[in-house]
Amino acid sequence: xxxxxxxxxxxxxxxxxxxTGALEDYLESIYLLEREHGFARVRDIARARGVKAxxxxxxxxxxxxxxxxxxxxxxxxxxxxxGNRAARRVLARHDLLKRFFEEVLQMxxxxxxREACAMEHSLSPQGMDGLVRFFEFLSICPEGLRGxxxxxxxxxxxxxxxxxxxxxxxCYGDGERRRVPSIRLVDIEPGRAARVLQVDARGAVxxxxxxxGLLPGVEVRVERLAPGGxxxxxxxxxxxxxxxxxxxxxxxxEG
Amino acid sequence: xxxxxxxxxxAPVRVALLGNPNCGKTTxxxxxxxxxxxxxxxxxxxxxxxxGTCYQGEHCLELVDLPGTYSLTSYSPEEKITQExxxxxxxxxxxxxVDSTMLGRSLVxxxxxxxxxVPLVLCLNMADExxxxxxxxxxxxxxxxxGMPVVETVGHRGQGIEQLRRAIVAQRxxxxxGHGLVLGRSLREALAxxxxxLENLPQLYRGQRAWFALKLLLDEPRFVSLAGELGLxxxxxxxxxxxxxxxxxxxxxxxxxxxxxxxxxxxGLLREVTLRPARADARSLSDRVDTVLAHRLLGLPIFGxxxxxxxxxxxxxxxxxxxxxxxxxxxxxxxxxxxxxxGSESLLRSLLVDGVIGGVGGVVVFLPNILxxxxxxxxxxxxxxLARAAFLMDRLMHRFGLHGKSFLPLLVGFGCSLPGxxxxxxxxxxxxxxxxxxxxxxxSCGARLPVWLLLIPAFFPAAWQAPLLWLIYSxxxxxxxxxxxxxxxxxxxxxxAPFVMxxxxxxxxxxxxxxMKMAERCWLYLRKAGTMILAISILMWFITSYPKxxxxxxxxxxxxxxxxxxxxxxxxxxxxxxxxxxxxRLGTALEPVFAPLGFDWKLNTALIGAFAAKEVxxxxxxxxYSLGGVDEESPDLRQALRRDYTPLQALALMLFLLIGTPxxxxxxxxxxxxxxxxxxxxxxxGLTALAWLVALLVFQGGxxxxxx
Numbered sequence: 001x002x003x004x005x006x007x008x009x010x011x012x013x014x015x016x017x018x019x020t021g022a023l024e025d026y027l028e029s030i031y032l033l034e035r036e037h038g039f040a041r042v043r044d045i046a047r048a049r050g051v052k053a054x055x056x057x058x059x060x061x062x063x064x065x066x067x068x069x070x071x072x073x074x075x076x077x078x079x080x081x082x083g084n085r086a087a088r089r090v091l092a093r094h095d096l097l098k099r100f101f102e103e104v105l106q107m108x109x110x111x112x113x114r115e116a117c118a119m120e121h122s123l124s125p126q127g128m129d130g131l132v133r134f135f136e137f138l139s140i141c142p143e144g145l146r147g148x149x150x151x152x153x154x155x156x157x158x159x160x161x162x163x164x165x166x167x168x169x170x171c172y173g174d175g176e177r178r179r180v181p182s183i184r185l186v187d188i189e190p191g192r193a194a195r196v197l198q199v200d201a202r203g204a205v206x207x208x209x210x211x212x213g214l215l216p217g218v219e220v221r222v223e224r225l226a227p228g229g230x231x232x233x234x235x236x237x238x239x240x241x242x243x244x245x246x247x248x249x250x251x252x253x254e255g
Numbered sequence: 256x257x258x259x260x261x262x263x264x265x266a267p268v269r270v271a272l273l274g275n276p277n278c279g280k281t282t283x284x285x286x287x288x289x290x291x292x293x294x295x296x297x298x299x300x301x302x303x304x305x306x307g308t309c310y311q312g313e314h315c316l317e318l319v320d321l322p323g324t325y326s327l328t329s330y331s332p333e334e335k336i337t338q339e340x341x342x343x344x345x346x347x348x349x350x351x352x353v354d355s356t357m358l359g360r361s362l363v364x365x366x367x368x369x370x371x372x373v374p375l376v377l378c379l380n381m382a383d384e385x386x387x388x389x390x391x392x393x394x395x396x397x398x399x400x401x402g403m404p405v406v407e408t409v410g411h412r413g414q415g416i417e418q419l420r421r422a423i424v425a426q427r428x429x430x431x432x433g434h435g436l437v438l439g440r441s442l443r444e445a446l447a448x449x450x451x452x453l454e455n456l457p458q459l460y461r462g463q464r465a466w467f468a469l470k471l472l473l474d475e476p477r478f479v480s481l482a483g484e485l486g487l488x489x490x491x492x493x494x495x496x497x498x499x500x501x502x503x504x505x506x507x508x509x510x511x512x513x514x515x516x517x518x519x520x521x522x523g524l525l526r527e528v529t530l531r532p533a534r535a536d537a538r539s540l541s542d543r544v545d546t547v548l549a550h551r552l553l554g555l556p557i558f559g560x561x562x563x564x565x566x567x568x569x570x571x572x573x574x575x576x577x578x579x580x581x582x583x584x585x586x587x588x589x590x591x592x593x594x595x596x597x598g599s600e601s602l603l604r605s606l607l608v609d610g611v612i613g614g615v616g617g618v619v620v621f622l623p624n625i626l627x628x629x630x631x632x633x634x635x636x637x638x639x640x641l642a643r644a645a646f647l648m649d650r651l652m653h654r655f656g657l658h659g660k661s662f663l664p665l666l667v668g669f670g671c672s673l674p675g676x677x678x679x680x681x682x683x684x685x686x687x688x689x690x691x692x693x694x695x696x697x698x699s700c701g702a703r704l705p706v707w708l709l710l711i712p713a714f715f716p717a718a719w720q721a722p723l724l725w726l727i728y729s730x731x732x733x734x735x736x737x738x739x740x741x742x743x744x745x746x747x748x749x750x751x752a753p754f755v756m757x758x759x760x761x762x763x764x765x766x767x768x769x770x771m772k773m774a775e776r777c778w779l780y781l782r783k784a785g786t787m788i789l790a791i792s793i794l795m796w797f798i799t800s801y802p803k804x805x806x807x808x809x810x811x812x813x814x815x816x817x818x819x820x821x822x823x824x825x826x827x828x829x830x831x832x833x834x835x836x837x838x839x840r841l842g843t844a845l846e847p848v849f850a851p852l853g854f855d856w857k858l859n860t861a862l863i864g865a866f867a868a869k870e871v872x873x874x875x876x877x878x879x880y881s882l883g884g885v886d887e888e889s890p891d892l893r894q895a896l897r898r899d900y901t902p903l904q905a906l907a908l909m910l911f912l913l914i915g916t917p918x919x920x921x922x923x924x925x926x927x928x929x930x931x932x933x934x935x936x937x938x939x940x941g942l943t944a945l946a947w948l949v950a951l952l953v954f955q956g957g958x959x960x961x962x963x
Binding site: 199201203204205206207208209210211212213215216223224225226227228229230231233237238239240241242243244247 | 356363542545555645755760
């Protein structure tokens, strides 16, 4: 697939050579072979790509021209430093896309792999960069999310059952139950931790729980129970609280 | 020079301390003011008001310690008062005290205070603990981001207090006021839209437009109705529109969204100023201790043992100084009595010796017990163990509408109701506090023990004695819990206060904090003894001594008088005098009321004495029966009682004494601690009515069964 065609709207802001998807795949294969065996032979590359050895040569030539591999029409191919970096970037990108399909869109690993392969070359560098930054944000900044990913999953689950998200899965509002694997904080076993999904209480109780930092997205741990199982003792970031089970049943956490 | 500066002394700076419960706010307050403070109540409510003054150079700081609160809303009485005070208290500077080990949560209150638009000072208390946990903050940056002075303190060691005082004065005398509260754009715009319609806010709330707008946006009933009254329907409707728009846009209800915004601001702030975060395992020692002390099975037995130890120390170690005080008062009485010639009937002498010294001495004598008990309680509170005890006991107490922390005052009530009622201060919620206070006299206190020890052996066979004593105590407990249950369903009905109790890490109490707490409570106790109790003692003395009978009305000496007969006569005369006195007459007049319970005038008169102090009942009965110098071990008195009354009457009497007429000191302290005489009157009247009813049922029921 030819993707690397010059994009007029965006001047090449990076000094990276623009590679076609096929060349990127070659780069990837060479990198993996080198990592596995310490070297990469044309034969092996052809086998890994599922092509004839003859078709490998032009690709290698072009990679050589771009200064990414050292190839002198012999058996062994070697990545240059620049090539090594480029290959790693390609791989990381692939990995990131695969995780996006797996973790955010919740696809099977095999399907996620196929989608990632198909997608990684078809995006413009700009689109790819945006996606990378976004996904990096998702993975390094969990407290910035405060549960919307969970809400999205809940909605997706309802939609796949044939329902409509806004009618059957209102992600807010006190009265409506959501169809996510959520359980009441009071049902968590002592010693287990879970992330808060929502606080169903009203009025003073709700305000107090929120003031104490029991916000959606916050991780709480049930430390222990009092004699008779009530109240419960929970730990959250930086503080420890006792809640009566009546209050703790208003707090829904991930199941 | 001095005189000159006194003339131009600046107006006092009015300062309020605002902070979460357990943030060490009161410790800071104490460190700032030292002994120059006054503890009282806010008018009409059971919320403590602490005031004090201190000096910084020529500036006099007038400080108010506001009730501890987690946010500025108006759900609980504490929050209501705090919000009202911050808004309309006319403070020049508000010091927000936060626990440095819990900044992520406690700074949210600061963020709210920043909306109000008063000059602020941020006090990062417990800085030593935070440092030990490895936390490092860039204070200068924090101060410039927030636009207010930031001072680190260690309240209980007095560290940073000087700087805090200086910062307060600086903030007052033209400090920077540009508060750097950064909220999300959507919230900011919504608030601006609402505030734009608050042009006509009256003087009282001038400068608090942002706060008013926030509260309207949050749909807080108090502000919504206030807006209605002030003719600000436009702002109210705008707030409703903005609220709906925000809720749709964010997918959150407004309360959650605004709270998230505040938490978001705090998160951002902390990210900017944290040079090194605290280690994650900073609490591990405390947590390890809790695996034992708060254990599901071990916790309660350990708590029982701790309480037993405290009681044991209180009553055994307290004996010794109690003896000294008793001796001291006796000696004082004798010395005072000796100032008059022997046999004098001086009114002043009788007033001083029998009324004042007898009455006040009887209360002051418990001071060592109170001191020791409060030492124990202060240690429990300051180490943080009290919160664990409340955690362990809450299930049981909650069944009866009480709070886990109510347990402790009730337990203390077995020793004496006074410290028990004073210990209800550990309860943060007003309703919990009042309920606990009102039912507390049902715990059979130490002063009632002599009464049980007199009556039970007088009327019941040995095998029944221990079970009966147990029964009396149990009836008290059951009734207290039942009444609490009833109160919570009648008088104190309404939405239950949330039980979300913080469990602070264990801390080593400091000598300074503990002694301060003890001194404060002892002073309260002594002051009570010196004022209200003194007055009631004099009243009791008066009604038991006046009017005096004429000499003809007294039995006269038989012709052949032996020394023994003379003694007998003197005692008879004492009995006659008592019968003739107001108390005796009152006792006689009360006969129709108490006859259905099986009480005659003698018991009634003794009961009036029991209002002074429960143990006085025994002495009064002694006088009525003309038996001088009785105590609960007197066989003569027991015999006399057995002759006049049946065991059924005795049981009714004991129940009446257990339930009814809390003593005058209890009345006085309830009035003081509840902040209103109506609660004290309710307690007195309600318990006495209940006592009457229970005694009636027992006596009449027993008679029907043929027991009488």
